[in-house]
Amino acid sequence: VQAQEAAKNATRYNVTAGIARKKNKPLRLAAMSGLISGLTEKESVDYAPTGGLDSLREQWKQGLILKNPGLKNISFSLPLVSAGISHGIFVVSDLFADENTTVVIPAPSWENYSLIFKERWGAEYDEYPFYNSKNGFNIDGLRNTISTCRTDKIICILNFPHNPTGYTPLADEAWEICHVLRDAAEAGKKMLALCDDAYFGLFWEKEIFHESIFALCAELHPNLLAVKLDGATKEDFAWGLRVGFVTFAGKGLTEKHLDAITGKALASIRASVSSASMAGQQLLLKAMASPGYMQEKENALSDLASRYKAVREFVSLHPHKALYPMGFNSGYFLCMRTAGIDAQVLRRKLLDDKGIGTVAIGKEFLRVAWSCVDEEDIAPLFTEIWAAADGLAGTRR
Structure with missing residues (x-):
């Protein structure tokens, strides 16, 4: 907070950050300058704000509405910038997972979920087969697994397109998933729909649901918090830039509520990586502004x-x-x-x-x-x- 205040108001000398400057610019090695000549010193090697560049966050939020028309009239938070989607999962786990939480996830699944939720935080881990007998999404498996959870606090992993199967639910399947979550919330379960959209946009068939399931979950029930994880990793073919986004929504949540959740997530980012790469964020911003x-x-x-x-x-x-x-x-x-x-x-x-x-x-x-x-x-x-x-x-x- 002090550093943020100084960034705005320290007009003579700002000596709050652990950074070396020369002529009020980050001190950048010449050897590095030639490699990233398209970025200024500040754009390449300076610290980024903990939550990410405001301009990038605003642009990403507008992009979410364009890519997900269902979000047009829905209130959701200004996305936070994470150091990739794995870090976004960590931030969510830091805020919401403990030994009294059950993670409901289809099998097979990406191993990082287990490493973060089960091994790090001790959450219970309830799996169900991903596919039903017709090679479609296993709605009944999801419903039955949620209904038998020991804990009242449930994190439901919704990763579409799915890793490792490469499957995205059809439109009717997406709605059925939401009905299952809504019924659980109605029954008193404290639900978190974790929408991992790492592979969003890589849709190869017309009949699948072409929006994020986050758009369906965002105002589903007061007992359900929807979290969207996405980023430049796959959407912008920029895997190593490590620029991801974390976005929150929930029925009945006001701007004040969303700001409070975002503040807690900011603290997790600060405590883990401090901030995501400035160079990565600037490169993404400039690429998005490119005519082609x-x-x-x-x-x-x-x-x-x-x-x-x-x-x-x-x-x-x-x-x-x-x-x-x-x-x-x-x-x-x-x-x-x-x-x-x-x-x-x-x-x-x-x-x-x-x-x-x-x-x-x-x-x-x-x-x-x-x-x-x-x-x-x-x-x-x-x-x-x-x-x-x-x-x-x-x-x-």
Whole structure:
């Protein structure tokens, strides 16, 4: 607070921050200046505000409304800048998770959730199968798991497009998810809908829900707080900049309430990373202001859509007895259930024999990030995976 006051009012000397300056500019090495010549000293190596650059936060909020028309008349907080989405998850856990909290999450899931909520904070961890018998989202599993939670405080992880499956609910499934959450809140549960939108916008099919489920949860019930996590990581193809956003909404929450929650989140950011990268935020701001920005994003998305179609075509034309592609329609991934072979053994065989790196999730699932290879390499990649599985299963397609 003192540093913020000084930044506004110290007109002669500001000696509050632990930073070196020269001629009232951050002292930047010449070796670094040449590498980031498009940014001034202040834009590149100075500290950013704890909550992020106000201009970036305002622009991101307006972008949320454009990308999610359902938010147009809904009150939600000014997004805070986190050091990536993993850090955003940490901030949420810091505020709301403890041993009296149950995290409800579909399986398989991204391992960072367990590391943060279960290992760090001791929260209970209740899983349900991601898919139903029709390879769609398991609404009944979500409902049954929430209904049997021991604790009254529940954090429900809603990560769409989903990692590791690459699945986004259809529009009717998205509404059904919200009905389940609303019913639990109506029954007296203290619900937090954690909408992890890391892969937002990577939608490859028309029938899926093309907004964040945060837009449906934002004013769902007074007993439910909705939190949106997103960022430049995947949306702007800027994985290493580590610029994420944390946004809050809830039915009945006034601007004063949202400011109070945001203040607590600011304290968590301050206590963990102090602030996200100034250079990363400035680069994102400048990129968003570039005349070709939107067209470049469209071109990149079109490239990925072509790769998705190539994956879809291969698995459709080459059914395999030991690898069952699970439902996928978005994001970066295809997740396959193994039958009669160990996914870990298959992963090692691909890596050791073919130099192909994949991710095994337990013994049952193999995840392939098809986004990592060019379209012309999709068929050769999956041909090698199919052949390796053949060798382990001792079968022929």
